[in-house]
Amino acid sequence: MIYQLAPSILSADFNRLGEQISIVENCGCEWLHIDVMDGMFVPSISFGMPVISNIRKESDMYFDVHMMVEDPGRYITDMKETGAQLVTVHAEACKHLDRVLGQIHDAGMEAGVALNPATPLCMVENVFSKADLILLMSVNPGFGGQSYIPYMTKKIRKLRCMIEDAGYPDIMIEVDGGVNKDNLETILDAGANIIVAGSAVFKGDIEENYFALQDVIDKFRGQ
Ligand code: DX5
Numbered sequence: 001m002i003y004q005l006a007p008s009i010l011s012a013d014f015n016r017l018g019e020q021i022s023i024v025e026n027c028g029c030e031w032l033h034i035d036v037m038d039g040m041f042v043p044s045i046s047f048g049m050p051v052i053s054n055i056r057k058e059s060d061m062y063f064d065v066h067m068m069v070e071d072p073g074r075y076i077t078d079m080k081e082t083g084a085q086l087v088t089v090h091a092e093a094c095k096h097l098d099r100v101l102g103q104i105h106d107a108g109m110e111a112g113v114a115l116n117p118a119t120p121l122c123m124v125e126n127v128f129s130k131a132d133l134i135l136l137m138s139v140n141p142g143f144g145g146q147s148y149i150p151y152m153t154k155k156i157r158k159l160r161c162m163i164e165d166a167g168y169p170d171i172m173i174e175v176d177g178g179v180n181k182d183n184l185e186t187i188l189d190a191g192a193n194i195i196v197a198g199s200a201v202f203k204g205d206i207e208e209n210y211f212a213l214q215d216v217i218d219k220f221r222g223q
């Protein structure tokens with residue numbers, strides 16, 4: 001199983017965005033988590049396609065775009081044009097989730113489905129065959145810097161069992177929200193393999209933060 005740390009640029013200093021992305025990339029980071037918010041699905045507005053296209057020019061990382069957007073099917077072609085490789089849409093934001101996952105694959109990208117903390121896992125079980133990744137929100141989406149919701153650990157564990165029992169062990173489980181070096185081992189042990197971290201990477205010394213989190217992952221994998 002692959003394990004990746006996916007720093008979320010939502011917590012970066014946007015005045016120094018390119019520079020801060022280069023810091024994590026130079027640390028050896030392979031994934032970049034990019035949070036797009038529309039002010040409708042979530043209260044806040046972050047940034048959109050022009051920003052992603054511009055950071056693509058300077059980065060070779062795998063772009064993991066998390067769309068916190070109502071009716072995201074409207075933007076799949078535009079996302080492909082930015083250079084995104086994985087697009088994750090919220091099940092709660094799609095009237096036709098199966099169709100949207102098909103659109104993402106047809107555009108040549110990997111497809112993820114995200115669930116808010118209170119959304120049951122049964123929302124995604126019918127589309128396991130169409131999902132490369134399932135993102136479990138471990139805070140209510142919309143803002144960086146919130147605290148991890150403790151009941152999410154049980155939900156991660158349950159999803160890991162569900163995908164294995166259903167015969168889709170290769171689906172990646174991404175956990176997003178409130179991850180830090182103190183709770184990371186518990187989250188990995190529950191079955192997550194793609195770890196989003198915003199403030200835990202970009203607040204303070206980015207390089208030091210990155211290696212502290214990567215160290216927890218390396219130790220866990222070595223077990
Ligand atoms: C929140 C976003 C997250 C956010 C995580 O809605 O989806 O990706 O940036 O930030 P932290 O790690 O600070 O909770």
Ligand code: ZN
Pocket residue numbers: 008033034035066176196
């Ligand atoms: Zn996110």
